[in-house]
Amino acid sequence: MSAEGRVALLVTCFNDTLFPGVGQATVAVLERLGCEVAFPAEQTCCGQMHGNSGGRDEGLALAARTLRVFAAEPAVVSPSASCVGWLRETAPRLACEAGEEELVAGLEELGGRLFELTEFICDRLGVEDVGAFFPHRVAYHPTCHSQRGLRLGDRPLRLLRSVDGLELAALEDEDCCGFGGTFAVKNADVSTAMLGDKMTALRATGAEVCAAVDSSCLMQIGGGLRHARAGLRTLHLAEILACER
Amino acid sequence: MKAGFEAAASRALEDSQLRRNMARATATIRDRRAAAVGEVEDWEELREAGAAIKAATMASLPEQLERLERAVAERGGLVHWARDAAEANAIVAGLARAHGAEEVLKVKSIATDEIELNEALAAAGVTAHETDFAELVNQLSGDWSSHILVPAIHRNRSEIRLLFERTIARGRRLEDEPAVLAGAAREHLRELFLRVPFAVSGANFAVAETGAVAVVESEGNGRMCTTLPEVLVTVMGIEKVLPEWRDLEVFLQLLPRSATGERMNPYTSIWSGVDPGDGPREFHLVLLDNGRTDVLADELGREALHCIRCSACLNVCPVYSRVGGHAYGSVYPGPIGAVLTPQLRGLEQAPTLPWASSLCGACLDACPVKIDIPTLLVHLRGRVRREVGAPRGERAALGLAFRAFSDRGRYERAQRLRRLGRGALAQLLAAPWSRSRELPEPPPQTFREWWDERG
Secondary structure, eight states, X not given: OOTTOEEEEOOOHHHHHTOHHHHHHHHHHHHHTTOEEEOOTTOOOOSHHHHXXXXXXXXXXXXXXXXXXXXXXXXXXXXXXXXXXXXXXXXXHHHHHTTOHHHHHHHHHHHTTEEEHHHIIIIISOOSOOOOBOOSEEEEOOOHIIIIISOOTTHHHHHHHTSBTOEEEOOOOOSXXXXXXXXXXXXXXXXXXXXXXXXXXXXXXXXXXXXXXXXXXXXXXXXXXHHTTOSOEEEEHHHHHHOOO | OOOHHHHHHHHHHXXXXXXXXXXXXXXXXXXXXXXXXHTOTTHHHXXXXXXXXXXXXXXXXXXXXXXXXXXXXXXXXXXXXXXXXXXXXXXXHHHHHHTTOSEEEEOOOHHHHHTTHHHHHHHTTOEEEEOSHHHHHHHHTTOOOSSSSSTTTTOOHHHHHHHHHHTTTTTOOOOSOHHHHHHHHHHHHHHHHHHOXXXXXXXXEEETTXXXXXXXXXXXXXXXXXXXXXXEEEEEEGGGEESOTTHHHHHHHHHHHHHTSOSSOSEEEEEESOBTTBSOSEXXXXXXXXXXXXXXXXXXXXXXXXXXXXXXXXXXXXXXXXXXXXXXXXXXXXXXXXXXXXHHHOGGGSTTGGGSOOOOOHXXXXXXXXXXXXXXXXXXXXXXXHHTOOOHHHHHHHHHHHHHHTOHHHHHHHHXXXXXXXXXXXXXXXXXXXXXXXXXXXXXXXXXXXXXXXX
């Protein structure tokens, strides 16, 4: 086993099903940094979608299931700030409300060994330059759950700044992109209005790529950009970090 | 079919003038607040203190209210208890009648908007005159508040000028200048202040220890209404009580910076009971429940009662700042309204409001008393689903998805169906999405298939 040891990948159902490239890139980056990556194949969904949509009990059941799947893993890494935020912050609160004390304790214990990808790279591995090469102009969109939920701060930016060839474009607008899970379909018009302003801000940066640490937000932004044939694409931060010369 | 918030928001989004007014106004207040908050070194400690005082108050509310009642009575005021809007309105109308008042002055008060006091007074033959500038604008145009603090935020200067030229300044030509518009309002209001001896206010705070009641404002109309008239009636939600006088120190710092981005609000009026020869000769405090006790019963939901009505959450909300306040169908709009209205009125009366948010969390960051609005929204979504129900299609889709996620075999089959564009996962990404967004191309392989192949 390598020096950095074993990490279990919580790829998320969203990436598994819709954006497998994000999972593949996460594996590539972690392996490049000396980790031995495991993928517990029993994993499905962490329960965020149900929990945030009012399905508390379903959401908690899926969170409990995730807890069981990853019970024996010393370190769990996920390329999704919102799923990590759900498991670490929201689900314990809802479990507390539902009187599921055992689950609260389990989630709190998991929280101590569950890392969002940039947290893991910057804090646990202590690395900023992951040896990536990406010669493009990139605007970084701080997603709500990464910014206000997990408080990732400048970790993603530190990683991006260390990428060889990458030109970082400042994105002034730090507002929500309008995704918000079921919000995007339940209040599709408001969601679209928010997305429109985000796209305007992105265009103003002159970037060719919009990067973030949540595939769900990127599906919203990328879906809007493609709908508008804007000539600006979206990539998960992991996909940029995975690129080499 | 769109209904509730979704329908109202969609309509509001079409109003280009509203969009422009809202974007400008909320951006201005947002920036001002950020600057005012940024210069306070112990802002986080102040927020913690505010949250702690509010939590402790809610935990001992009956006791605090009885202390308040005693203290107000000792200083010559009279306390009335109102279970609901009808009782509160009847108390105020009865007092007006007892004094032969055909007109009353109003200080901006959301509690009285909540109980529709002006309408109730009108039905009793009493005319209420709003004296806050924006409330006056709304009253003159037959409109209602779209913001807790800036009730006419959806109006711009030109719209207000045209309104005044049709009403209080009929026959005169005004300008779009704020000073000119304020001047027109002042002329109209001054005559009322001097003539009408009966006023109704709300309260920002009331101190159980001393019986002091506080109104915080910017225009001076509140000071006029709480000092000039002979009779003052204050209608206050029971959650506004603070245990001790020293608690004001925390909130008088938190409120103005969060609300208007000012270091200090221009007018803070504090009075205790009555003082012979100084100010109103009669003071009545109406303590309004109107659903608040029910909110208290919800251990998580009750945090919404900590709100000090600063509206910082409205100004930073990406939803509110685009659709404005009317879409929320309540005098409490924005994120705090989305958690307060369904609880005050009953979930079945406003079941769509907890979904009026992308859960972006900007509200929690801005809240001076750290109300965890995103968690409350999620909590209330759960309560709506359990106690009121959900649309059939949505319930079915989430049910199917849950079945798929609960078992690896079913999940992997659903993934294969998704590639063919059918099944539970595909259903969740249905029509409303595609109007403005492309769906991602189904990838040729899922992650787990790739992982298996990789060996």
